[in-house]
Amino acid sequence: MTRLVVLDTCLVINLRHIQRPALLNGLRYSPLTTVFVRMEFERGRPESLEFFLTLIETGRLKQIRLEVEDLVDMASVPQSRRASDAELSCFVVARRLGCRVITDDGRAIKFLCKHLTMDPKHVKQTADILLEAFETYILSEYELREIQEILARNQFRFPFDLVEVALSRRLMSAPDPGGYAKKSGQV
Amino acid sequence: MSFDYELLGKKLREAREGLLIELEEAAETLEMSPYDYVEVETGQRHLTGDQIVLLANLYRHDFRYFVTGDYPSAESQIQEMFRLNENISQADRIAIQEFSRLCEYQAFLEELLGNQYDPLPDYGQRDFGHKYYKRQGEEAATWERDRLILGRQPIPNIFQLLTKQGMRVFRRKLEDRNISGLYLRHPVAGHCILVNSLDDIFRQNFSAAHEYCHALFDSGRQQQVSYENGATKQHAPELEWRADSFAGNFLVPKARLELDFTRPSGETKWLELTREVARRFSVNPKVVLIRFSEMDWINDELKRALFSDPRLIIHAHEKYDPEIPPQLSEGTKARVTQAIQRGLTWHFLKLCDEAYRQEKITYRKVLEMLLLPIEDGIALLNDLSVFVEIGTP
Numbered sequence: 001m002t003r004l005v006v007l008d009t010c011l012v013i014n015l016r017h018i019q020r021p022a023l024l025n026g027l028r029y030s031p032l033t034t035v036f037v038r039m040e041f042e043r044g045r046p047e048s049l050e051f052f053l054t055l056i057e058t059g060r061l062k063q064i065r066l067e068v069e070d071l072v073d074m075a076s077v078p079q080s081r082r083a084s085d086a087e088l089s090c091f092v093v094a095r096r097l098g099c100r101v102i103t104d105d106g107r108a109i110k111f112l113c114k115h116l117t118m119d120p121k122h123v124k125q126t127a128d129i130l131l132e133a134f135e136t137y138i139l140s141e142y143e144l145r146e147i148q149e150i151l152a153r154n155q156f157r158f159p160f161d162l163v164e165v166a167l168s169r170r171l172m173s174a175p176d177p178g179g180y181a182k183k184s185g186q187v
Numbered sequence: 188m189s190f191d192y193e194l195l196g197k198k199l200r201e202a203r204e205g206l207l208i209e210l211e212e213a214a215e216t217l218e219m220s221p222y223d224y225v226e227v228e229t230g231q232r233h234l235t236g237d238q239i240v241l242l243a244n245l246y247r248h249d250f251r252y253f254v255t256g257d258y259p260s261a262e263s264q265i266q267e268m269f270r271l272n273e274n275i276s277q278a279d280r281i282a283i284q285e286f287s288r289l290c291e292y293q294a295f296l297e298e299l300l301g302n303q304y305d306p307l308p309d310y311g312q313r314d315f316g317h318k319y320y321k322r323q324g325e326e327a328a329t330w331e332r333d334r335l336i337l338g339r340q341p342i343p344n345i346f347q348l349l350t351k352q353g354m355r356v357f358r359r360k361l362e363d364r365n366i367s368g369l370y371l372r373h374p375v376a377g378h379c380i381l382v383n384s385l386d387d388i389f390r391q392n393f394s395a396a397h398e399y400c401h402a403l404f405d406s407g408r409q410q411q412v413s414y415e416n417g418a419t420k421q422h423a424p425e426l427e428w429r430a431d432s433f434a435g436n437f438l439v440p441k442a443r444l445e446l447d448f449t450r451p452s453g454e455t456k457w458l459e460l461t462r463e464v465a466r467r468f469s470v471n472p473k474v475v476l477i478r479f480s481e482m483d484w485i486n487d488e489l490k491r492a493l494f495s496d497p498r499l500i501i502h503a504h505e506k507y508d509p510e511i512p513p514q515l516s517e518g519t520k521a522r523v524t525q526a527i528q529r530g531l532t533w534h535f536l537k538l539c540d541e542a543y544r545q546e547k548i549t550y551r552k553v554l555e556m557l558l559l560p561i562e563d564g565i566a567l568l569n570d571l572s573v574f575v576e577i578g579t580p
């Protein structure tokens with residue numbers, strides 16, 4: 001079963017930088033985006049627009065139609081102009097569809113979840129996607145490190161070591177191999 | 188409450204006609220026939236949200252203007268400006284519409300940051316005791332220098348001086364060289380000035396002071412376009428004479444000239460003096476000659492001779508733009524210069540930076556407001572050490 005998710009510009013740009021256009025689809029997501037995100041690419045550099053359009057043409061990303069009611073919803077968010085129209089549209093659509101949204105700006109997440117009364121758990125970030133890809137063995141430790149470096153070179157720096165977080169998560173979720181807990185009488 | 192498609196259609200039509208966009212182009216944007224688009228503008232055909240967004244983008248409007256009834260835009264002022272100045276080209280109309288949006292953004296940022304300014308004096312309401320427009324400009328220039336505690340010194344950065352009074356001042360390249368600048372009284376952003384950056388920086392300083400005069404005297408008119416070519420000054424030319432007189436007196440005060448300079452003899456000496464004064468006060472030599480003439484330092488014959496002397500020209504490399512901070516590295520300076528050439532200001536960039544750091548706006552909102560291609564915006568923000576704050580998973 002695939003999972004609907006609404007993508008903001010940021011993740012699309014990151015997918016281009018790391019040259020992994022199918023990453024989300026590999027994780028069984030069905031990514032959607034809005035006309036506002038598309039327009040940001042249309043105003044951007046040709047290579048970014050080409051990447052975006054290829055995602056659309058190959059069906060890896062679908063542009064969901066905004067309705068007039070969505071725009072009215074967006075305009076009625078208190079102080080809606082504090083976030084970009086693209087961010088706002090992704091959150092409004094995600095709320096309408098009851099699905100998750102992927103964006104990276106911590107401030108946008110805080111602000112929009114508060115004003116759209118959305119649970120922050122409904123928001124994913126680039127890091128979540130990469131960690132999920134590592135957990136499901138789509139990405140290796142080596143690839144994750146390389147991706148982190150590429151993103152950092154493109155002014156996208158995680159405030160933590162992605163590989164370290166990924167490895168510690170894997171360790172925590174792994175079954176107790178030596179039965180240490182049992183032997184030590186903790187069970 | 189149902190959505191008012193008739194009102195939407197009316198707004199769309201006004202916006203399209205204001206920007207001289209053909210019906211066919213609008214229809215093409217929505218991939219529909221012109222016949223169908225006519226129905227959109229009459230409210231008979233209902234648009235989707237996507238289609239409204241595409242048209243808002245084409246017409247350089249915030250989508251909120253089209254879907255809400257209370258969005259405070261300067262639409263009526265701009266439409267009036269376009270109506271009174273039919274010769275404004277399509278490209279310049281688009282630039283003016285974008286300028287209006289930048290003014291709205293700036294007012295929004297200042298409001299978020301709690302910046303407050305005292306209202307400007309309204310000299311239009313003052314009783315001068317006479318009806319000589321040029322003299323009114325001269326008197327107001329003196330009062331303004333006193334009010335702003337400028338003494339008689341040259342003004343190093345007129346744009347900063349106006350911005351510090353809460354005015355929205357932007358510079359953009361307008362393709363019509365005859366338009367030196369314009370003034371707009373925005374219902375929310377207040378006094379807004381656009382200076383044509385196609386002119387050299389000394390000319391732009393004069394234009395800024397000229398438009399400042401319109402803000403001081405003519406804000407009741409809501410808008411005013413200033414032309415360099417006197418022949419095109421069709422609407423209230425006396426207001427333009429007053430603004431020119433104000434700008435000359437404000438930028439180059441007579442008292443300072445009398446204090447620091449003595450009248451030389453011989454045309455060459457006059458040329459040297461004119462160039463020296465022009466460089467010191469950052470105005471074009473012709474402005475200085477007009478000041479000399481107004482002070483009866485030179486007669487008409489000498490003025491004409493000096494006006495046509497090619498040695499009077501001050502070349503671009505002798506002028507500097509006060510809006511580009513000298514302390515920036517070469518790379519950053521190049522990017523900031525590019526941003527300024529595209530119509531942004533250093534003050535606006537600093538406001539964006541401050542609002543983001545104070546967590547008033549999101550990173551992407553900053554990018555949106557810069558009106559730059561997203562990658563260029565990211566590079567510029569990187570130069571300013573503004574990075575997206577990524578949350579922890």
